Amino acid sequence: MNEAGTSAHFKENVHEALTDARLQGALGFSRNFVGRRAAAVARLPEFEALRDSARAIKDHTLAHLDLYLEAYERKVRESGGEVHYAQDAEEAREIVIGLCKAMGAKSVTKGKSMIAEEIGLNHALEAAGIEPVETDLGEYIIQLRGETPSHIIAPAIHLTAKDVEQEFRRAHRDLPADRSLAEPEQLLSEARQVLRAKFLAADVGVTGANFLIAETGTSIIVTNEGNGDLTQILPQAHIVIASIEKVVPTLEDAAQLMRVLARSATGQDASVYTTLSTGPRRPGDPDGPRAYHVVILDNGRSAMLGGEFEDMLRCIRCGACMNHCPVYQAVGGHAYGWVYPGPMGAVLTPSLIGVAEGGQLPNASTFCGRCEQVCPVRIPLPNMMRHWREREFERRLSPAPLRYGLGFWAFFASRPALYRLATDVTARAMRLAGRNKGRFSWLPFAGGWTRYRDLAAPEGATFQSQWRAKSGAVR
Amino acid sequence: MNATAASAGPTRTSQPRVGLFVTCLVDIIRPSVGFAAVKLLEDAGCKVIVPSQTCCGQPAYNSGDRATAKALARQAIEAFEDCDYVVVPSGSCGGMLIKHYPDLFAGEPDLAERAERFARKSHELVSFLVDVLGVRKVAARYEGTVAYHDSCAGLRELGVKAQPRQLLAGVEGLTLVELDEAETCCGFGGLFATKYGELSNAIVSKKAGDIRAARADTVLAGDLGCLLNMAGKLGRDGSAVKARHVAEILAGMADGPAIGESKEPRQ
Numbered sequence: 001m002n003e004a005g006t007s008a009h010f011k012e013n014v015h016e017a018l019t020d021a022r023l024q025g026a027l028g029f030s031r032n033f034v035g036r037r038a039a040a041v042a043r044l045p046e047f048e049a050l051r052d053s054a055r056a057i058k059d060h061t062l063a064h065l066d067l068y069l070e071a072y073e074r075k076v077r078e079s080g081g082e083v084h085y086a087q088d089a090e091e092a093r094e095i096v097i098g099l100c101k102a103m104g105a106k107s108v109t110k111g112k113s114m115i116a117e118e119i120g121l122n123h124a125l126e127a128a129g130i131e132p133v134e135t136d137l138g139e140y141i142i143q144l145r146g147e148t149p150s151h152i153i154a155p156a157i158h159l160t161a162k163d164v165e166q167e168f169r170r171a172h173r174d175l176p177a178d179r180s181l182a183e184p185e186q187l188l189s190e191a192r193q194v195l196r197a198k199f200l201a202a203d204v205g206v207t208g209a210n211f212l213i214a215e216t217g218t219s220i221i222v223t224n225e226g227n228g229d230l231t232q233i234l235p236q237a238h239i240v241i242a243s244i245e246k247v248v249p250t251l252e253d254a255a256q257l258m259r260v261l262a263r264s265a266t267g268q269d270a271s272v273y274t275t276l277s278t279g280p281r282r283p284g285d286p287d288g289p290r291a292y293h294v295v296i297l298d299n300g301r302s303a304m305l306g307g308e309f310e311d312m313l314r315c316i317r318c319g320a321c322m323n324h325c326p327v328y329q330a331v332g333g334h335a336y337g338w339v340y341p342g343p344m345g346a347v348l349t350p351s352l353i354g355v356a357e358g359g360q361l362p363n364a365s366t367f368c369g370r371c372e373q374v375c376p377v378r379i380p381l382p383n384m385m386r387h388w389r390e391r392e393f394e395r396r397l398s399p400a401p402l403r404y405g406l407g408f409w410a411f412f413a414s415r416p417a418l419y420r421l422a423t424d425v426t427a428r429a430m431r432l433a434g435r436n437k438g439r440f441s442w443l444p445f446a447g448g449w450t451r452y453r454d455l456a457a458p459e460g461a462t463f464q465s466q467w468r469a470k471s472g473a474v475r
Numbered sequence: 476m477n478a479t480a481a482s483a484g485p486t487r488t489s490q491p492r493v494g495l496f497v498t499c500l501v502d503i504i505r506p507s508v509g510f511a512a513v514k515l516l517e518d519a520g521c522k523v524i525v526p527s528q529t530c531c532g533q534p535a536y537n538s539g540d541r542a543t544a545k546a547l548a549r550q551a552i553e554a555f556e557d558c559d560y561v562v563v564p565s566g567s568c569g570g571m572l573i574k575h576y577p578d579l580f581a582g583e584p585d586l587a588e589r590a591e592r593f594a595r596k597s598h599e600l601v602s603f604l605v606d607v608l609g610v611r612k613v614a615a616r617y618e619g620t621v622a623y624h625d626s627c628a629g630l631r632e633l634g635v636k637a638q639p640r641q642l643l644a645g646v647e648g649l650t651l652v653e654l655d656e657a658e659t660c661c662g663f664g665g666l667f668a669t670k671y672g673e674l675s676n677a678i679v680s681k682k683a684g685d686i687r688a689a690r691a692d693t694v695l696a697g698d699l700g701c702l703l704n705m706a707g708k709l710g711r712d713g714s715a716v717k718a719r720h721v722a723e724i725l726a727g728m729a730d731g732p733a734i735g736e737s738k739e740p741r742q
Contacts, residue, residue: 014674031656326660330677364663364671366678367537368627383578388538393539402670406535410543413499413529413551420527427503439710440738448672451705453679456504456735463497463506467525 005338007349010360011256013335027332028158030151033323036177036267037374044263054260055378057253058314061245062305067298068214070245075217079279081292092297096121096206096239097128099293103237105130105203111221111228112136114152114317115241117339118352121206133198135227137191144171147368150333152340153319155267158332161171161187195227205231205289207277210261210316211254218278219294220254222271224264229275237291238277244301245313257316260376265318274326300352310388312347314377321371321381322326327364336361342380343371350388359397362388405445424465427458432460484559493521494558496551496597498568499530500699501720505734508699511726512564512600518726519608526554531563535569537665541579548576549586552593560607562721565698566629567665569599571708574632594645599698600627600722605638615727620650622691623721624682624705626698627660639721646724655685663704679708686716693733695721706734 006013017023041047061068067355073083092115098465100108108130110116122143125132134143138156142149144167149155166182168190181187207228209219219240221228232238248254262268281288304310322328322342333341338358340348346365349358362385371381392398412419434440434457442450449455461469497509516523532547553571555561563569573594575580580586604610623643628667643651662668662678669675682705686694694709694716696702706718717733732738 007664011673013582014671018673018677056634086730117490147616195718206526326662326678327674328680329659330674357558364667366627366660366662366667366675368632368660368664370627370658370660372632386539389537389539390541391539393541398539402666406540406543409530410535410540413532414543414546416527416529416550419529423499423503436737438732439707439735441711446669448675449707452672452676453704453709454735455707456703458504459506461506463502463509464525464527466506 005349005353005357007337007353007358007361008305008356010337010364013337014364016239017331017335022160022163023158023332026158026163027329029317030157030323030329033266033319037264037323038267039322040263040267040269043269044259047260047263050256050260051376051378054257054316054376057248057256058245058316058377061248061253062310062313065244065247065305068249071214072212072247075214076279076292076294077217079217080282081217081227081279081294084293084295086119086295086297088298088299089297092119092241092299093124093328095295097124097130098120099237099239100130100204101128102127103291105237106203107131107133107198107202108134108206109135109199109202109231109235110139110396111205111207111231112139112155112337113206113241114149115208115243116206117149118299119241119244119297121241124160133195133202134222135195135199135231136224137188137227140191140195144168148334148339150341151319151322151345152268152317152342158334163390176182181454199230199234199255202231202235204237204239205233205235206239206241207232209240209246212240212242212247212296213249213251213254213258214247215250215429216278218251218276220274220276222258222274224266224268224272226273227271232275232277232289233287233305236289237293238280240277240292240294241297242294243297243299245315261316261318264320264374264376284287298441309351311379311386312344312351312384314379315344316349316377317344318376320374320376324370324374326366326368326370343385344379347379347381347384347388355388355391355395356397359388359392362386363392420462420464425464427462428460431460477598477633487674490520490522491559492557493523493560493562494555495553495605496528496531496561496563496568496572498563498565498699500549500703501564504703505699505720507728507731508720508722510563511720511722511728512562514726514728515600515604515613515722516562517550518613519604519610521560521608524558526558528554531568531571533568533575534665536571536575536579545579548579548590552576559596560603561593562600562603563597564600564720565700566599566626566633566635567698567700569597570628570632572597574689592646599633599635599697601639601642601725602629602633602635604725605641610642613642613725613727615646616649616664617693617724617727617729618648619692620652620688621693621724622652622654622686624654624686624694624696624701625657626701628694629697631659635697639695642725643695643721649724652691654682654689661701661704663698663701664695665700668704675704676708679704683708683712683714687714693717693718693719693724695719695724697721699734702734710735711721
């Protein structure tokens with residue numbers, strides 16, 4: 001589904017988002033996360049120190065990623081599971097579909113997984129005649145609507161309760177038409193009722209993973225709904241899909257990372273459910289899947305190791321960067337056009353689908369720096385967006401007017417005497433042109449500015465020119 | 476002019492030589508901010524000099540043109556060689572001089588060392604007054620309710636937050652109010668504002684709404700870029716809220732037209 005996105009049309013997407021009154025009404029919600037995170041951080045004096053240790057855990061793991069992946073794989077095998085490596089999205093889809101077909105699966109329940117979005121798993125399952133059922137409430141809603149997530153932890157954040165009610169009335173036609181769905185609890189209860197039957201009927205459960213633990217072969221998911229537990233316990237097989245950078249050395253490391261994860265994401269001290277799974281059902285276990293598979297996806301990530309984008313692989317997908325981003329707050333996640341929105345998406349997307357496709361995203365930032373300020377693993381997001389702009393500039397992918405404009409300006413800026421003369425003449429001329437109002441409501445070559453805002457007219461002679469005149473008079 | 480020298484400042488013999496990096500926006504659009512900075516620095520006992528200068532190179536740096544950014548950085552570092560301090564009335568340009576110049580020359584030991592030295596002596600104006608010179612109060616007067624907008628680079632790269640509020644608190648007649656979501660960007664972002672005009676407009680519209688909701692008659696900031704953006708939006712919306720650089724108020728030099736106003740006050 002997401003193989004080809006619309007990131008290259010970011011500006012058009014932005015226009016659409018800004019003129020969508022329904023969307024604009026719904027978008028305010030992500031701002032709530034800002035206050036909740038701040039409160040959670042204020043309650044934990046060692047939070048900043050925890051960020052340092054979270055960063056160190058991820059850096060250490062990335063420096064020895066091959067060893068930890070091999071250790072993890074060994075432990076999964078020892079516990080009776082199987083590990084499959086997928087180089088790209090297509091391989092990952094083939095592996096999952098192959099496993100499902102081998103088990104004769106008709107229906108697959110899914111926990112929330114961004115990797116499933118990245119590989120377009122739902123469409124592939126449908127094409128293979130297998131019904132995918134999203135069990136996270138937000139994912140379930142957007143699946144009904146045929147949409148993709150607009151946020152990595154709150155996939156339906158672009159919708160209001162009213163939108164959800166309409167969708168449920170459209171989708172759940174066998175339920176009484178006169179039922180009340182005015183309260184969020186009623187929506188929740190209806191989703192639970194509909195999904196219960198799907199949980200029981202599913203042949204395979206697919207979940208993502210927040211962490212893969214090398215020392216035990218365990219995968220961990222954190223959820224707030226408990227849907228992940230039913231997804232992985234009830235069906236005959238559990239398939240975990242995760243990307244290579246999800247591995248951490250020990251359970252203790254994962255516990256450390258979880259202390260910053262939930263606080264950064266939703267402002268909770270911990271997510272409601274933290275679910276560990278290690279291999280299939282053992283003899284004597286009361287429940288659990290008969291088969292346990294892990295599909296580990298690379299999809300361009302190993303190429304980021306050792307390069308200027310390696311820091312991005314520390315990301316633990318909390319969503320704090322997007323919650324605090326003025327651009328994300330203005331347009332929501334769909335405008336970014338591929339799987340990952342917000343600042344983390346602006347850095348990761350060009351790495352995964354190429355800078356020609358995704359290059360708009362790292363350009364569409366004011367570099368306000370708030371994302372880096374809240375990132376639990378201290379990823380220097382603005383710097384990395386700037387690295388993408390450098391790659392674009394080197395490859396002459398930046399728009400021609402920008403390149404020529406910069407060149408023109410750089411010619412003067414690197415010749416101070418000429419610059420002083422040219423700016424003084426320009427400033428004086430613009431003052432004359434703008435003096436009636438002291439500002440311009442239209443200027444050539446500045447349409448992007450003056451279409452929406454006035455531009456103050458210069459006061460007259462430049463500072464340097466006035467200063468020199470004064471000093472000359474004195475000395 | 477209502478401001479007078481408020482702090483005794485160092486003695487004549489130890490008078491620091493402060494190079495004013497006026498910034499290209501102030502140089503071209505609002506020189507009065509530069510003169511306000513000069514007054515504040517001189518009142519605090521500094522010898523102010525203005526070496527020939529152009530731009531710090533940030534537009535090139537943020538557009539991916541590293542070569543031009545480096546050339547302009549070297550030019551600036553050389554121009555201010557004989558100054559004890561470099562002071563800049565902008566958190567954004569300050570962040571460039573202080574945080575990004577050393578990054579630009581990483582891997583080139585000699586230049587990196589010079590950039591580090593330059594960064595160590597460079598300061599944003601208001602934090603220089605408070606943190607380095609120890610100014611606690613300026614003797615200025617401004618009748619009005621003002622909101623101070625924290626420019627992103629000043630706030631997050633340089634830790635400028637308490638210093639301007641501390642000095643504003645001592646300005647007679649001035650009432651300081653806080654904006655809702657004070658730490659959120661105004662949407663300027665340099666070339667971002669024109670490259671992504673529609674998006675920038677959406678962000679500054681929200682900020683303009685917060686400014687109006689705070690019932691301030693003047694919005695202040697330490698960066699002319701953000702101020703041009705907010706003033707431009709408020710003006711286009713027909714708002715009467717004025718925009719001024721914080722240095723104008725602190726120096727007692729807020730008698731002239733506010734940003735985007737003509738010499739004759741709007742009727």
